[in-house]
Amino acid sequence: MKTNPGRFFEDYRIGETITHAVPRTVSGGERALYHALYPARHALYSSDEFARNCGLAASPLDDLAAFHVVFGKTVPDVSLNAIANLGYAEGRWLSAVYPGDTLRSESTVIGLKENSNGASGVVYVRTRGINQNGTTVLDYVRWVMVRKNRLDAPAPDAVVPALAKVVAPETLVIPAGLDFSRYEFALAGEPHRWGDYAIGEKIDHVDGVTIEEAEHMIATRLWQNTAKVHFDATFRPDGKRLIYGGHVISMARALSFNGLANAQMIVALNAGAHANPCFAGDTVKAWSEVIDKADTSAPGVGAIRLRLVAVKQGAAPFALRGEDGKYLPEVLLDLDYWAVMPK
Amino acid sequence: MKTNPGRFFEDYRIGETITHAVPRTVSGGERALYHALYPARHALYSSDEFARNCGLAASPLDDLAAFHVVFGKTVPDVSLNAIANLGYAEGRWLSAVYPGDTLRSESTVIGLKENSNGASGVVYVRTRGINQNGTTVLDYVRWVMVRKNRLDAPAPDAVVPALAKVVAPETLVIPAGLDFSRYEFALAGEPHRWGDYAIGEKIDHVDGVTIEEAEHMIATRLWQNTAKVHFDATFRPDGKRLIYGGHVISMARALSFNGLANAQMIVALNAGAHANPCFAGDTVKAWSEVIDKADTSAPGVGAIRLRLVAVKQGAAPFALRGEDGKYLPEVLLDLDYWAVMPK
Amino acid sequence: MKTNPGRFFEDYRIGETITHAVPRTVSGGERALYHALYPARHALYSSDEFARNCGLAASPLDDLAAFHVVFGKTVPDVSLNAIANLGYAEGRWLSAVYPGDTLRSESTVIGLKENSNGASGVVYVRTRGINQNGTTVLDYVRWVMVRKNRLDAPAPDAVVPALAKVVAPETLVIPAGLDFSRYEFALAGEPHRWGDYAIGEKIDHVDGVTIEEAEHMIATRLWQNTAKVHFDATFRPDGKRLIYGGHVISMARALSFNGLANAQMIVALNAGAHANPCFAGDTVKAWSEVIDKADTSAPGVGAIRLRLVAVKQGAAPFALRGEDGKYLPEVLLDLDYWAVMPK
Structure with missing residues (x-):
């Protein structure tokens, strides 16, 4: 089958890193759409002049727009068969994203715990958004409840990462x-x-x-x-x-x-x-x-x-x-x- | 209170100039959205080549898009408590706006007249849109009927500006x-x-x-x-x-x-x-x-x-x-x- | 009358070339909107880096976005009075379109055949999208059924172009x-x-x-x-x-x-x-x-x-x-x- 059925709980392995597809170059178009879709008015994301006066090279893409670009790429590999998006932790924005930058995402599986019903489990991933220079611009942990496809697949050893309550x-x-x-x-x-x-x-x-x-x-x-x-x-x-x-x-x-x-x-x-x-x-x-x-x-x-x-x-x-x-x-x-x- | 309740009629003073917040850098994104939202087809705003053949450096942002950017910034200071937007006069576009330009707005109060009901009044402002070089790109007068908050606030001396019927x-x-x-x-x-x-x-x-x-x-x-x-x-x-x-x-x-x-x-x-x-x-x-x-x-x-x-x-x-x-x-x-x- | 009523069947002549109006410069804005309106994920149209690794200068505008820009310009001259859009043939994309390019369109009438009812006919046009350097970026044949306005207009000699079933x-x-x-x-x-x-x-x-x-x-x-x-x-x-x-x-x-x-x-x-x-x-x-x-x-x-x-x-x-x-x-x-x- 050529189409992507998404991963099921039994398809994840602790320690594996998934390269997410479809890198994306952002431009003034994404910026303008962000302002059209949300009543966003923070001046640093609206004006190059304001941002320069704050020591930046220009007005960056809104931090949440950067987050959405990075997150969106993970969906086909992480949450296509998710029952619920359970939580986020340890997210840090590490470098501002500017028009012209190209972002890609990768995720490392850092936790797995099958549910007692044997039909699903929780997958913890640490996702990184990376720009065209190889710089990590964003790093966060997300965990989701994912269906099993083969109910007889054996439960993996439970690994629940210790996550900070606050950065x-x-x-x-x-x-x-x-x-x-x-x-x-x-x-x-x-x-x-x-x-x-x-x-x-x-x-x-x-x-x-x-x-x-x-x-x-x-x-x-x-x-x-x-x-x-x-x-x-x-x-x-x-x-x-x-x-x-x-x-x-x-x-x-x-x-x-x-x-x-x-x-x-x-x-x-x-x-x-x-x-x-x-x-x-x-x-x-x-x-x-x-x-x-x-x-x-x-x-x-x-x-x-x-x-x-x-x-x-x-x-x-x-x-x-x-x-x-x-x-x-x-x-x-x-x-x-x-x-x-x-x- | 940290949120903006907007100005009421008694908060305006003749001659004061209000610096409106949230300067905005426009790009090809705003241009494209303008064409997506309105059936805009004037060639000078659609094609850099057409605009250059008309003596301009490139195709500018639609005049009305420039107007909306300038106008939008005035809303939190001028019309958040407005009952009605009563009129416009003496508007002139003074300089074309191009992708990459940053616009901010300021308004001077040029007229005030309390209504006979004592519950509202008319505020006249002259608004200027200004680019990153300090050039005024647009200048217009608008008057709005604004609620009073403190009904016992004294009526200001009535000043009704003499406005040209036509530029x-x-x-x-x-x-x-x-x-x-x-x-x-x-x-x-x-x-x-x-x-x-x-x-x-x-x-x-x-x-x-x-x-x-x-x-x-x-x-x-x-x-x-x-x-x-x-x-x-x-x-x-x-x-x-x-x-x-x-x-x-x-x-x-x-x-x-x-x-x-x-x-x-x-x-x-x-x-x-x-x-x-x-x-x-x-x-x-x-x-x-x-x-x-x-x-x-x-x-x-x-x-x-x-x-x-x-x-x-x-x-x-x-x-x-x-x-x-x-x-x-x-x-x-x-x-x-x-x-x-x-x- | 100053408004455009569109052309009727009797207004077309075999061999004439129609210059379509409203050239358009595309930017990152059109790119972003294409991704916002369609679930488009082909990497070559999403990432400059990916496209460069495939030998291109940058990520081009989606081929279909280029098609729509070229096609849209033909509507006021070709299909405003169309009853039906009957078919396409011999379409070829000849040169990629990049942000900053300006496109215009022209169509040559290559076929005309009045319907037996005398009230409409089929018009065949070959349309070319042309960029600011005069390069044809896209070339395709379309035929549409168009109403007659003057029912007594004489039927033209029928010309039905021989079109390839496949490029x-x-x-x-x-x-x-x-x-x-x-x-x-x-x-x-x-x-x-x-x-x-x-x-x-x-x-x-x-x-x-x-x-x-x-x-x-x-x-x-x-x-x-x-x-x-x-x-x-x-x-x-x-x-x-x-x-x-x-x-x-x-x-x-x-x-x-x-x-x-x-x-x-x-x-x-x-x-x-x-x-x-x-x-x-x-x-x-x-x-x-x-x-x-x-x-x-x-x-x-x-x-x-x-x-x-x-x-x-x-x-x-x-x-x-x-x-x-x-x-x-x-x-x-x-x-x-x-x-x-x-x-």
Whole structure:
């Protein structure tokens, strides 16, 4: 058979590295589409002049766009037969991506654990996005629950990697040259500095966006993510197309501009859960909580650890979990990341 | 509070200049999206070769795309609490915008008049779009009705600026180098020259486009216009998303190619009214009327003053106003502009 | 009348060449949009690095995007009053198109045959896409049935061109420099070489995409195709917008990646039929059949002749024609083309 059936749980081996297909050169086209698909307004990703004043060569591709490009390539090898995308850890952005760069992805299998039902198992991969110079631009761990194809395939020895709950602030990689000492707050859109945010502070980002089928499909295709559940309305019994979790991440992050306009660059992904599925017609809103803060050695640059929560219409203010400890049904996303801000 | 509540009527002061946030570098991506979102076919904005033959360095970003970029930045400071967008005047395009240029916007408050109800007032601003070299690329006046937040705030002294009904043709700025003496009519799509149009002539542009939610949201986000009424279906009681008036302007202008293919560049905006709201599902059509003509000093270049009217399905031919002098309900837009044509 | 009513059957003359309007400069924006609108993953069109390793200067614009740009320009002159798009023949891609190139189109009338009803006729044109250097990048024959306007116009002498059923493999033009001897199969996504495909082999491409109004309109406008039946929901009595046949071609070709990831470049279009209309809401799937194979003189490069069939939901496996020899109602497209593959 010439078509790709995807890998099943029994097809993964601890330690193997998978070269993902379809490298991608990005241009101003991907940049413009990112701004058309999400209400993205962080000035460093909008203006070459603003970025240069922050010590960069030009305005990079949005960190999440880079993430989506790298992630999308892994789908045919990692999650085509996935039942659930379970989590992320130890994600770090290591080098900014610029128009003209070409990205490819590879993943190493770092954990395997068959479920007790014998019908599926959890696969842990560490994925790297690599540019045309061989530089790793992004590195993260993801784990997914994957179906078995041959139910009689023997269970592998269980290996569950020890993953950090949070990327230690001293290991954050600040983009080379980044300097916020001449940061233009008026052009960035808000006056709030790193020092103005308190640990525990919560921010309701106010705005909402009602999602359309055409938009999430355009976005998901742009990242060459091919999971059919996002595109084929005849695939699920309910006739709904499941929206790519990364679409909700980008939507929520863009909405968080209103209150966090100066949380310019994402430098680490500590954890993330797609709490409930999102469908066209949902109106997505977002709120954030300041979890931690840390200094950096870059001029004028502080790091802020944020929880970013996406909810849909009807959610109570700062809704997250019920009394049973489970995510409330209105919660779509619970993301934990580090960003850099001017001090 | 860290989020932006927008300015209310009592927050404006005569003479103050507001620096709008989020400068934007445009590229071939914005160009391509403009052609994907509107049936734009004016050759000067489609082909570098055609534009060079007209004396320009390359094909510029569509004048209306430049307008939308500049306008979008003003929304968080000018119209977030607006009840209505009342009018435009004295708009002039002063310098073409090319891929690679970075635009920012600033607005000076030139008029304030509280309404007799004491609950709102009219704010007049003169907005300038400025490129990375400090050159003003666009300059226009807009006035909006804005809510008061503190109803007991004292009314300011009323200042209503004297605005020209029309940009005087001798003050039109023709882009540097523009030369239509070798104009290629066959490649432009129509043989009609400036001299072929008569004052009073009306043109039905024939074609119609039915508008989709995804399209107007993609367009409006592309210009970083954040007014929630365009994006959040839960915002209005009727569950409808109001379409950004600029989307209708661009749609009508693009449709006007059929009959005005040689009205290549917009050089002035004399006036404009968003006569009725536009919603997804509406089919937009357009007609034009030649209001005036003027010569210019550029080789082969004439100026033509046009009324551009957008209507929706069911409108009578050249429908505009009823016997009561008010816009008919099928009329969406009444725009008055100067364009340049080959003589 | 200043607007373009389109040409009618009696307006064509054998031997005349029509210069089509609105030349177009393409950029990374068109590239990115192509990837956003179709699940396109052929590595040579995705990565500059991959393309360079195949001997090209950079990653070209997708062959079908080039086709759509060239085709779109012909619509106002050829098919505005068409009743049906009847066929394609003798299509050859002669030179790759890169970001920065400017394309224009011209068509020569090579056949005319009035229908026996005296109300319409068939027009055959040979269309050439030409870049800014005067190089023909694409050349194909299309024939359409066009209405007459003046029913009393005399029938022209019937001229029906003799068209090749298939582009002879020895006349295929392989892009200058193309060299698959260092082809990276892992990055391309599949291990199957030219030698692995057998004549008569059929491949079900598995995936499906449900089509949205916004997407096909964005795509069709991007190619400046102005046929109102694609955009105006009030045009057809049933309120449906007919989807541009080229949208289905690109969708099916992109879906064919799954099983034909190494059929990188399209070099010839032998024939094509839009078997049934496609509307929003349809879920498009695709299958291919290997019709022929041929060697080429380029290093490591083989040619493969493929039938590409697009079907919609409910189609039986490899459905094509009924017992009456007619296309089954679920069949949307039957396309016959040559592509190049690594040997």
